[in-house]
Amino acid sequence: MTRRPFLFGVWLRLHGVDLITMALMGALGLGIYEAPPAPSRSFPLYFQNGEVVYPQFAYPLRKEIVPIWAAALIAFFAPFFFFTLFQIRRRSLDDWLSTTMGLLKSLITAAVFQVFLKWLIGGLRPHFYDVCKPNVPANSAPSGIGFASLMYDRSVCTGNIDDIDDSLESFPSGHSTAAWAGLFYLALYFNAQLKVMSAHNPAYWKMILMFCPLLGATLISGALTIDEFHNWYDVLAGAVIGTSTALVAFRQTFASIFDFRFNHILLPRTTSLFHRQPVLPAGVQYPFFTYQVATGDLPFTREGGWARGYKASDAFSRGNSAGGEGSGPAEVPVHAFNGA
Template identity: 25%
Template sequence: MPRNGSAAGSTQTGVGGALSQFSRQSYAVDYIALGCLVAGWVLIQLFVHPFHRMFILDNKSIQFPFAVVERVSVVWSIVYAGLCPFLIFVLWAAMFRPGSHKVHVTVLGFFVTLILTSFLTDVIKNVVGRPRPDFISRCIPRKGTPGDILVAWTVCTQTNDHILQEGWRSFPSGHSSFSFAGLGYLAYFFSGQMHVFRPRADLGRCLLAFVPMLCALMVAISRLNDYRHDIYDVTCGSILGILVSYFSYRRYYPPLCSVKCDIPHDRKDADGFSRLAADEEQQLDDMEGETYRLGEQETSH
């Protein structure tokens, strides 16, 4: 008869093993994490105010006019970087029928990219609290406020709280990060499916793969034209979107220079990345062991 402790241990191991196997065979953990990101983003929108950094009225870098009508509004940025890529994925799935697993991980990675980028962008925006280039126009400072000393947000007479609070959310550019996240992920997907980074790839495929990046760049430049951000905000936001999109893409797909870059990883591969086959791991172990032995022989001689 097994002891109570061993029986409990075996039961615990069995439950833990079942949970581990479930998490590997499904994407439940990915969806739970995605849900947490969505909840965190919603809480930020509802309850978090940006840090109110002090400013100088005579600072010319924040004296640009406030654009009432933006070239690319928030809604249109969602359409360009969110809805359009998603519809492209739907069209691709309907035309080529790549299989449920491939469609699933592609769309899942896309949504992870958008939500993670939005969450990180808003966290940084609120913590930094950098005034926008059009901040003085938003603030409408009280008459008689000294222009050559640091003043606090209390000198502002703006009655629209949303316009005022957004004035401290300059860094990084949300339009830039979101655009390069959604359209950047689409560009990585095109590159992988068409083997753009393999030798002798034709120019036509390369140009098609980089069209989404060009569109994202146009959205980012529009933020400069509207004086919502400066080049520093836009550059950092673009880099953030590119990095997050590549991170999310690589969780589900091999490197773009791989021979099988168009085939997603199997779920059994740990943490979303391909593991070496057992024989390849054994070969590497043998090579390392041989190198170690040769090193010892040279040392002894």
């Protein structure tokens, strides 16, 4: 079988709408990120006896262990490095560009999602009181708003305006969102390309490598609770957002998320607004696995029968064709074809 020759101009026309959409989403996210908090948030300071209401928001302002720019760079460049490295075996510019596009879809979607929540919902960071520096004596009679005049707004703050804006936008965590959107996508990619959860018992180092991105995302997220830049629920919400966008972006890019037979197969883009003529090899019909057999798509690993002309993994599908996990017709698995 021969690969369809890659034409960058065709690829650009097929994915042009996505590129424009990502640029617009990025601009929207940046604009919202730079905007001040939307609502006027109220917060308590002292009880009537002078006791601090929420001491969990009275931590000192510290330097971030992992700055937001570092978290964003790690979330993109760590996966991008391995996408590039794995081209030693994949050898497809289409695969390299489309896989990277999937990563960007995950990161940009997650970023816009979380900045909207920060802007409209937000919340107090653990160091809010220290940044706010309220001009309200601790033992004075309540002079705020709301019931018993116990609540205040940012008009009582005397600190730096930018720091106050930032300290009112704690929920969700941008660090966690970026880390999980990028590094969870990388973990899925490792599972697909190395067949960590497959029809054979792979080398242990592959399992370790798959968990490394998850460890990295957890460390970045956890550091935010140590330096008191986020509450635990901010971190959890960011992880949920990032994980969700990674799952959807990976499934849009590849034929499956967890099915080991197909999760390395790049789904083709055949038409778009800028390219109406379907792009498929001559004589090849859908479904997608037929297309991929013709183009010779293989994962990075060659262990367990995932190599040219070797059919060891086909036995799994035959044994499960009647149903259950991994079930399906024996002729479907792409790696089982000679020359595939």
